[in-house]
Amino acid sequence: MEQRSKKSATAPSRRSFVKNSLLGFGAITILPRHVLGRGITAPSDRINLGYIGLGKQGGILANKFIDKTEAQIVAGSDVWKSKRKLFEEVVSGSYAEKRGQNDYKGVKTYLEYQKLLSRKDIDAVIIATPDHWHAIQAIDALNAGKDVYCEKPLTNTVYEGRQIVNAVKKNKAVFQTGSMQRSWDRFKKAKETINSGKLGKIEKVIVNVGDPAIDYNLPKEPMPKGLDWNLWCGPAPLLDYNSAIAPEVVKSYPDWRDFKETGGGILADWGAHMFDIAQWCLGMDDTGPVRFTPPVDPKAVRGLKMVYENGVEVVHEDFGRGWAVRFIGSEGILDVGRSFLESLPLNIVYQEPFENPSKMFDHQNNHYDNWLSAIKSRGETICPAETGHRSATVCNVANIAYWLGKPLEWNPVKEQFKGNEEANALLKRQNRNYS
Numbered sequence: 222m223e224q225r226s227k228k229s230a231t232a233p234s235r236r237s238f239v240k241n242s243l244l245g246f247g248a249i250t251i252l253p254r255h256v257l258g259r260g261i262t263a264p265s266d267r268i269n270l271g272y273i274g275l276g277k278q279g280g281i282l283a284n285k286f287i288d289k290t291e292a293q294i295v296a297g298s299d300v301w302k303s304k305r306k307l308f309e310e311v312v313s314g315s316y317a318e319k320r321g322q323n324d325y326k327g328v329k330t331y332l333e334y335q336k337l338l339s340r341k342d343i344d345a346v347i348i349a350t351p352d353h354w355h356a357i358q359a360i361d362a363l364n365a366g367k368d369v370y371c372e373k374p375l376t377n378t379v380y381e382g383r384q385i386v387n388a389v390k391k392n393k394a395v396f397q398t399g400s401m402q403r404s405w406d407r408f409k410k411a412k413e414t415i416n417s418g419k420l421g422k423i424e425k426v427i428v429n430v431g432d433p434a435i436d437y438n439l440p441k442e443p444m445p446k447g448l449d450w451n452l453w454c455g456p457a458p459l460l461d462y463n464s465a466i467a468p469e470v471v472k473s474y475p476d477w478r479d480f481k482e483t484g485g486g487i488l489a490d491w492g493a494h495m496f497d498i499a500q501w502c503l504g505m506d507d508t509g510p511v512r513f514t515p516p517v518d519p520k521a522v523r524g525l526k527m528v529y530e531n532g533v534e535v536v537h538e539d540f541g542r543g544w545a546v547r548f549i550g551s552e553g554i555l556d557v558g559r560s561f562l563e564s565l566p567l568n569i570v571y572q573e574p575f576e577n578p579s580k581m582f583d584h585q586n587n588h589y590d591n592w593l594s595a596i597k598s599r600g601e602t603i604c605p606a607e608t609g610h611r612s613a614t615v616c617n618v619a620n621i622a623y624w625l626g627k628p629l630e631w632n633p634v635k636e637q638f639k640g641n642e643e644a645n646a647l648l649k650r651q652n653r654n655y656s
Contacts, residue, residue, distance in 0.1 A: 266291065267291055267292060267293045268291060268292045268293070268344045268345055268593060268596055268597075269292075269293055269295045269342050269343050269344045269345070270286065270292055270293065270294045270295065270296075270343070270344070270345055270346070270347060271294075271295065271296040271297065271298070271337045271338070271340070271343040271345075271346045271347070271367075272294065272296070272297040272298070272308070272346070272347050272349065273297075273298045273299075273334045273337065273346055273347070273348045273349070273350055273358055273362075274298075274299060274347075274348060274349035274350035274351075274354075274372075275297050275298070275299035275301070275304040275305060275307075275308045275330070275349075276299070276301075276304060276349065276471055276475070277471040277473075277474060277475070278349040278372055278474075279297075279299075279308075279347070279349035282347050282349055282370070282372075282399075282589075283308075283312070283347075285587070285588075285589040286589060291593055291597075292593055294312055294328065295327065295328060295329070295340075295342065295343060296328065296329050296330065296331070296337050296340060296343060297309075297312075297328070297329075297330045297331075297337070298330060298331045298332070298333070298334040298336070298337045299330065299332075300332065300448060300449045300450075300452045300453045301447060301448050301469060302332075302447035302448070303447050303469060304469075305330035305331075305332070306330075308328070308330055309328050309329070309330050312328040313327065313328050332449060332452070333452075334358060334361075335361065338361055338362055338365040338367065339365070343367060344367065344368065344596070345367055345368040345369065345370070345395075345592075345596060346362045346367050346368075346369055346370070347369075347370045347371075348362070348369065348370070348371040348372060349372050350372075351453075351475075351477045351478075351483050351484065352372075352374060352376070352377050352477075352478070352483065352484045352485060352489075352490075353377055353455065353456060353457045353482065353483045353484070354455055354456070355371055355372070355375060355376055355377075355381070355385075356375075356376045356377075356378075356381035356382070356384060356385055357455070357456055357652075359371045359375075359385050359388070359396075360384060360385060360388045363385075363388040363389060363391075363392045363394050363396075364388060364391075364392060366392065366394075367394070368394050368395040368396065368592075368596050369389075369394060369395075369396050369397070370396075370397045370399065370589070370592050371385075371396070371397075371398060371399065371609070372399040373398050373399045373400045373493035373494070373497075373609060373612075373613070374485055374489045374490065374492070374493035374609075374612070374613040374616055374617075375398055375493070375606070375609040375610055375612075375613040376610070376613055376617075377484065377485055377489075377617065377650070378617060378647075378648060378649055378650055379613075379614050379617050379618070379636055379648045379649075380648050380649035380650075381649075382609070382610035382613050382614060382617075383610060383636060385606050385609075385610060386606045386607050386610050389605070389606040393599075395592070395595045395596045395599065395600075395602065396602065396605055396606040396609075397588070397591065397592035397595070397602040397603075397604055397605070398493075398602075398604040398605070398606065398608060398609025398612075399588070399604075400493055400494055400497045400604045400608075400609060400612060401585075401588035401604075402494050402497070402498060402559070403497070403498075403501060403588070403603050403604050404585065404586040404587060404588040404591060404603055405559075405584070405585045405586060406582040406583065406584040406585070406586060407557060407559075407561075407562045407582040407583065408498055408501075408557060409582075409586075410562060410570065410582045411498070411502060411546075411548075411555060411557040411562060412498075412501055412502045414555060414564070414569060414570055415502045415503075415548060415550075415555065416502070416504075419552065419553075419569045420548060420550030420551075420552055420553055420554075420555055420564075420569060421550040421551030421552030421553065422550060422551045423503065423533055423548055423549070423550050424533070424534075424549055424550060424551060425533070425534050425535075425536065425549040426499050426503070426533065426534070426535045426536070426546065426547065426548050426549070427535075427536050427538050427540050427546070427547040427549070428492070428495050428496055428499055428535060428536070428537055428538075428545075428546050428547075429495070429523075429537070429538060429539045429540055429542065429543065429544055429545055429546075430487060430488055430490075430491035430492045430494075430495050430496070430537070430544050431486060431487020431488055431490065431491055431544070432479075432486050432487055432488060432522040433486045433488045433522060433619070433620050433623040433624065434479065434480060434481040434484060434485050434486030434488065434489065434620055435479060435480060435481065435486065436480065436481055436482075437458075437460055437480040437481070437482045437483070438480075439461065439463035439465055439466065439476075440461070440463060441461035441462065441463065442461075442462055442463050442464055443462075444462050445462075445464075445469055447469075448467070448469070450462055450467075451655055452655065453467055454653070454655065455653070455655050456650075456652035456653055456655065457482045457483050457653060458482055458653055459653065459655075460482060460483075466480070466483065478490045481620075485613075485616055485617060485620055486620060488537070488616055488619060488620060488623075489613070489616035489617065489619075489620065491544045492612075492615065492616040492619065493609075493612055493613055493616060494544070495544055495545065495546050496535075496612055496615045496616060496619075497604075497608075497612035498546050498557065499535055499546055500608075500611060500612050500615065501608075502546075502548065503529070503533060505529060505611075506607070506608045506611055507607065507611065508529075508530070508611065508633045508634075509529075509611055509614055509615055509618070509631065509633040510527035510528055510529050510535065510615065510618075510631060510633075511528060511529060511530050511630065511631055511632070511633065512526075512527065512528040512628070512629070512630055512631065513525065513526070513527050513618055513619065513621075513622040513628065513629045513631060514526045514527075514528075514622075514628045514629075515622045515623055515625075515626050515627065515628070519626045522623070523537055523538050523539055524536070524537065524538060525537040525619055525622055525623060527615070527619070537619065540556075542556060542558055542561070543558060544558065544559075545557060545558030545559075545561075546558070552569070553565050553566055553569045555569065555570065562581075562582055588603065588604070591603050611633075614633075614636070617648075618631055621644055621647045621648075624647070625643065625644060625647075627641070627644075629641060629644055636648070
């Protein structure tokens, strides 16, 4: 969630900020149904939510629960004091704006997320911290009896992902991975088209996302006040502070995604969206490629080839359409990205008379409603832990192939490399003792 400078943090501007903020949540004071009015869910029926990570993505995810009377935000946790304070003000202010409860003080925030998890009244948590924290926090939440929505990519290592899957099964929890494109009409239509056979036999898939992760290389900057840097780094090495990876005022997505210690590069950050779509459309949600062949040039950041057991090849390559996926079949080609779904020939996707394709399949069905509905029914989400883990695994193994610059054989059942201990050593990391 974007922060504001001390100079601008006056009472009138904060009230204006709250009024105009998208964070318009339902009230969380315990009130009987008849007091709330027709069509409003009684608090006793609601799902109490806690947020771990109150930065940019945490704020975006908070916005997704606007007016959802079946859910209510009751707590948050972050290592920044200013972000905790602003979260309390905005959430409480939003309740006041919607219900006229100007003295409402019901949202509580914590430095240590474990205190949030210890609350018996919290049913589910949203995890929107940097990637290196996902596994530890998700498993702690699951073991505390909470259902979980965890941002993608699910984990930085294959080992961590499998541990999350095991914890979900052990605790019989409802889990949603934040690969929300699976809920969008455009990507659903792509899957429907491929599964229908209209594209013929899929021979090749091209996925364009960003570069592999690199070693942390940013210069040391003065430590800002109000930040627990030891807890921000947590299980990662204690890095030199730099505002590019942990800004107090967040204007764009922070750069921690670029580095091995805290992320998986944009290869994993966007790969958890676009490789995820390739996995989904190919029917590979419970497996993955068996061979990874990196480019000959050790400095190359595109050109990795992956081959599934059935012979379908997936290539990490820029085909000139931004972050997107191209499916090449015996009967045609299909391109899909966030702003387009196109085929050659056109009638593979669109029927005559051809209307404006850019305006079709544009609805973004709610990934978050899907999670809430599954919590109520105790059913499966559209992107459960196993699925999120498998898509993250493609990204994690792809990173390892780029780093080592060697062809790798992967066993997706055993989740091990064949005959390569150097590569196997990278499937798990030694966490730092930050306590």
